[in-house]
Amino acid sequence: MDCVTRAAADGVELIQIREKDLNARDLLELVRAAVLAVSPWPTRILVNGRADVALTAKAHGIHLPSASIIASEWRRILPPDFLIGVSCHSVADIQASEGADFVVYGPVFESPGKGSGVGLDGLRVAAGAARIPVFALGGVTRENAASCVDAGAAGIAAIRMFQGV
DSSP states (O other), rough: OOHHHHHHHTTTEEEOOOOSSSSSSHHHHHHHHHHHHHHTTSSSSOOOOEEHHHHHTOOSSSEETTTSSSSSHHHHHOOTOOEEEEESHHHHHTTTTTTTTTEOOOOOBTTTBBBSHHHHHHHHHHHHOSSSSSEOOOOTTTTTTHHHHHTTOOOOOHHHHHHHO
């Protein structure tokens, strides 16, 4: 939980809990702890793909994998202020993300496990095609984060950069 608290204290706006290997009960306890840990700051907690856990833990939203039930279907049953993010890997994915509050697009740069990236030009095209904020993901570092924003991203999403790995 130190990483979550440190990120919130440093001004990170959204933290996604992405623990695919945890059972529902353990994930619920983790999310509850994360929500409590960020309570002194405006940081919001999202749960990857598990609206049931997010709602029960009083998290702020969910993040949907690209092959999930589409955001507009979730929007019909979730509270109006519940955030919905969607992972996107193409402009078509972005255009199909109606109902989402934002998308995470990538990989922008080469990234372990994600392969080669679309580059800044690909990000620029994707951001230009979106009606909602696009966050750049994949190989984003402190050194190239600003270039993502310059290419039209609303911000960046990262794993290794925030974990100090």
